[in-house]
Amino acid sequence: MDYPALRRERLIRQLAGEDIDVLMVSNPVNVTYLTGFTGDSTVLLLRRDGLLLVSDSRYAGQLAEECPGLPVHIRSTSQKLPEAVAEVLKGFGIRSVGFESNAVTVAELELLRQLAPSLDWKGGTERVERLRMVKDASELVQIRTAIDVAERVFTAFRSLLRPEDTEKDLCAAIEHYARRAGGSGTAFPPIVAVGERAALPHAPPTSRTVASGELLLVDWGVSAPLYKSDLTRILVNRKNLTFSGTTSATTAKLHEVYSVVLQAQEAALRAIRPGVSTCAIDAAARAVIAEAGYGEYFGHGLGHGIGLQIHEAPWLRPNADVPLEPGMVFTLEPGIYLPGWGGVRIEDDVLVTPDGGERLTHLSRDLEAMKL
Ligand code: ZN
Ligand code: ZN
Secondary structure, X not given: OOHHHHHHHHHHHHHOOOOOOEEEEOOHHHXXXXXXXXXXXXXXXXXXXXXXXEEOHHHHHHHHHHOOOOOEEEOOOOOOHHHHHHXXXXXXXXXXXXXXXXXXXXXXXXXXXXXXXXXXXXXXXXXXXXXHOEOOHHHHHHHHXXXXXHHXXXXXXXXXXOOXXXXXXXXXXXXXXXXXXXXXXXXXXOEEEEHHHHHOOOOOOOOXXXXXXXXXXXXEOEEOOOOEOOEEEEEEOHXXXXXXXXXXXXXXXXXXXXXXXXXXXXXXXXXXXXXXXXXXXXXXXXXXXXXXXXHXXXXXXXXXXXXOOXXXXXXXXXXXXXXXOOOEEEXXXXXXXXXXXXXXXXXXXXXXXXXXXXXXXXXXXXXXXXXX
16 A cells, blocks of 8 residues: 555645645655655655655665655756755746745745745645644554564663663663664663662763662663654662662652552553543643642653654643544653652553554563562
8 A cells, every 4th residue: 555645645635725736845754754755855845736856866766766656856966955946846837835834944945935936935834743643554563563672672671781781881782772673773862760860851871870779760762664662661670679678768669659650651541532632631640640749740741642753743741732533642651750869750652542542562560570
């Protein structure tokens, strides 16, 4: 099945309500989504009755390979991309062009307006992104693969973990395992945070060793090859857990905080069904954390869409009101971060189905199973 062609058809149907003759797609991720071409410096000009890719000679071979049959205009080396685009658009004999406001710089837009002054340029931010929120069958296969690879990365990571490893060593190890396990790389720089550093939701890695703390927060994902996965787990350093047979205060706290975060994630998963707003899913998790007295320690949104990008629509946060639709895939990542103590986040990837939410990740969330 030609999925990019189906996506273009959906996009054209959606554009029917807008008064534009051509949509200029210049965000490389959106070009990939609509054509299968994975290079950059290439603009897709989409019309109701056809399309044209404007690129340069470096990509001629790759275009023929990745999206055979699509018409391509290779610009001359003396021409800049906006110049070539303006020339092609003028040749179309059209009146209005839609452009992606978040993918065209002010300088590029000024140049385009100057080169094609008779055209009416109409910005927009979500024409393609709105479509990308709902994944088709081929995208779901690729996301499931990215999750599968990420889970194998974690298994290798865990079995090879040594007390003397530093956060930096471990981030590098994840990068390596991601490729060994079949990914094209990590989906983002992994986060490995020992002890109280886990209180920083986006902790940059340091030279702290695993042995120096009771808990280890690992947030990682892979690209396999284009679609992303995103998971977070807490590992517990059993050796540091107890002293003289008594449970330390940190351990007791860890069990309490972990169970609140887990319940918050479960509540969010149960709340998922088509038609429910993204902010209601966020609220379901947030209420559990607030009731347990940790409301002020959960300072970020509950989750984000994943797909060709690691962070994309829909967003699950208090002010984001998008009704869920079957086929949406996003993370559920509630967390509690206690400065000076540490943090717990549990992150899984879920799919909205016609009758609820399906967890796509399979790694255990049982704290007992997370003891090293
Ligand atoms: Zn993550
Ligand atoms: Zn995430």
